Amino acid sequence: MSEKDLINWLRERLAKQPKSVLVGSGPDDCAIVDSSGIERLAITTDTILEGTHFSPDDSPEDIGWKAVAVNLSDLAASGCKPLWGVIGVGLQRGKGSAWAKKLAEGMFEAAEKYGLAITGGDTTSGTGPTSICVTVIGTPYGKAPLLRSGAKPGDVIAVTGHLGGSISGRHLRPIPRLLEIEKILEIANINACMDISDGVSLDLSRMMNESKCGALILEKLIPVSDDAQKLSASDGMPAVKHALNDGEDFELLFTIAEDSWSTLSGKWRECGYETAITRIGSVTEDTDILIELPDGSKTKLSPEGYLHEF
């Protein structure tokens, strides 16, 4: 399949656009969208690479889903709803049309599920492993976007979902917590938010660094995923270590005032949402990041999440 054939297929697939997309970039150099009345935009981009973020054996639908979903997770972390997205694919030459189409299908599936209009993109081919770069634009659900720097001493630290062991499969089908953050913001104000992409131990230290605060979390409160439990049974590492340090959970880590937490946790149960929200600790004035072990002793939490090295 030539570039032209793939582009023609994509153009048909992209024909149904929401009203805000005035011109899709299929035929044109740029997509044109209607941004009237929108005061604030959130912009984010994420690149995923074959060999680093996915393997050549993963299903192209899953890879496509992941490429879009990790960006939607960044929007969720900023408390923003998805509007428009563009996709850049550097395809390994010889991947073939069937593969590229399935990749696109996975992307469209994630985009449509969460109301993102894919307005265009760029496909090119090269000799190296496939690289996929998705950029998304959104706007705050509430009045203001959420930042990492807003945590205040005394805040409750909470997370969505259950942590660890995403490598068993969840890492390819991450669920951006858009529905959850929209609902949370309907119920209460939160002070700081981010998504957990490199393990909560590392990401919590990043948030506290931005907020110039510290944290005390309780090991017994960490919501450990079933995947982390299973992994622990096979590799012998405590499941809670997986929950603290494994990458690619894409759950939300947020801080919220104590009284707002009472309101939120009370109403959350009533909502009947499947995704748990769990208090794991508190923000402290002191900038250390501590963890209280089950025996009651406290120790520094060393960030052991995934660090990329060039």
Next chain:
Amino acid sequence: MSEKDLINWLRERLAKQPKSVLVGSGPDDCAIVDSSGIERLAITTDTILEGTHFSPDDSPEDIGWKAVAVNLSDLAASGCKPLWGVIGVGLQRGKGSAWAKKLAEGMFEAAEKYGLAITGGDTTSGTGPTSICVTVIGTPYGKAPLLRSGAKPGDVIAVTGHLGGSISGRHLRPIPRLLEIEKILEIANINACMDISDGVSLDLSRMMNESKCGALILEKLIPVSDDAQKLSASDGMPAVKHALNDGEDFELLFTIAEDSWSTLSGKWRECGYETAITRIGSVTEDTDILIELPDGSKTKLSPEGYLHEF
């Protein structure tokens, strides 16, 4: 240099932002920008790959410039001024900090020259050749964005600059024709526009296909670059063939009503702009794309520009 060190350096470099950037995405999951009062946004993305669009021996500053400039060229083609951009880099592991910094410097150079605020990005590393994906957002200089589909029978077909032979060096330092399109739109309305990335013979056929028209261009009018002349002297291919078919000129191809062209070409000389604008032919009702040779005979212009194959 770790990801953290590079990010810290980038954060300092990104600290000076125009007023519209409320939060750079350095520390946060998304950048937040002020879009109040902006009715239309143009969005485009381009990926460049090592081995396809640049070689490992090219200077990282040039590669960085190119990655940004090809996107700015798309904005120019749509008659839009740059606002915000984000960058995704999939760096080949082991490239090293000096290389990555120089790459970023080339990006900042292009961005600053043309008023683009780089609001953030994503750096990751992998085993394959380096891939660079830049996404830019702009807004029309005039009332409406320019499209490929607006050409009308009787329109003058014109190009900026001189064509062909970009491979001799210009392809790494393309000049987005933003200043030129802004000036052109101050003087006259134009009907259709695109940038010439895959050779004018191929790109003209794309524009006419979108506009459901044809074209007659005159070989003797094609503005042949010095690079194309030199290449011709060494490879024996006629220089005009290089001008018609070589990729990566990043000049603008546009159509304009005859009387508007008279106004534009008259005033253009007065402006004292260095970049030439040259009439190369006319839009026709019939959908064939023809070229008149120097002997007065007409023949179909076969699109011989660069086509990517998967």
